[in-house]
Amino acid sequence: MSELHAPAREVLDQIRALPASSGRPLVICDVDEVVFHMIAHLETFLAERDMGFLRYAYQLTGNIARKDSDTPIGQDEVRRLLLEFFAEVSDRQTPVDGAAAALERLSADCEVVFLTNLPGSANKPARERLLASHGMPYPVVTNSGPKGGAAAALSAGRGRPVVFIDDSPQNLKSVHLCLPETRLVHFIADARFRAAVDPLPMAGLLTGDWQETTRHILSILERS
Ligand SMILES: [Mg+2]
Structure with missing residues (x-):
């Protein structure tokens, strides 16, 4: 393996x-x-930070941008957001x-x-x-x-x-x-x-x- x-x-x-x-x-x-x-919660979490997905694609890095931009946020910011996201929603996902x-x-x-x-x-x-x-x-x-x-x-x-x-x-x-x-x-x-x-x-x-x-x-x- x-x-x-x-x-x-x-x-x-x-x-x-x-x-x-x-x-x-x-x-x-x-x-x-x-x-x-998960996706629905992540969309809400991103929207609260004036961000969203660029495409409905199975990819986070390169696919999240601020609302007024087509330029994706960087890998480090994605990683930080995800940690924050899981800490915030993992006890209330539907x-x-x-x-x-x-x-x-x-x-x-x-x-x-x-x-x-x-x-x-x-x-x-x-x-x-x-x-x-x-x-x-x-x-x-x-x-x-x-x-x-x-x-x-x-x-x-x-x-x-x-x-x-x-x-x-x-x-x-x-x-x-x-x-x-x-x-x-x-x-x-x-x-x-x-x-x-x-x-x-x-x-x-x-x-x-x-x-x-x-x-x-x-x-x-x-x-x-
Ligand atoms: Mg899964």
């Missing part, structure tokens, strides 16, 4: 601390823009419609684990509390960078098939590379960003609908 995809020690430590495998199929699910809204009911249904047949890229390890307890308060009390592993290595480590010794749900093309490609047999669901809650992405050939479904996602995953389970 290339260095780029290798999980950090903090990630492996969290994986080791997970409850023992039940041997049931594994659903690895992202949080931002999948079970909690859930995506149908996510809790869908995961509850899937958890009857599968093991569900959240794998989320979250800046600042201090934000993890807030995220766990918020997920639980919205009816999603599943284990959380926080990661940074591409998720392939973490997904491979997480699924080792656990049940099959493995389903991976994420909004980020980079993460889906990384998991496809590191764990090719994984069934991929490309889930983007925001309809504008969903309409703007190129469908990935390796993903079985591109959707923003949790009912459709549940039907798709149950049909994978039936056929495996």
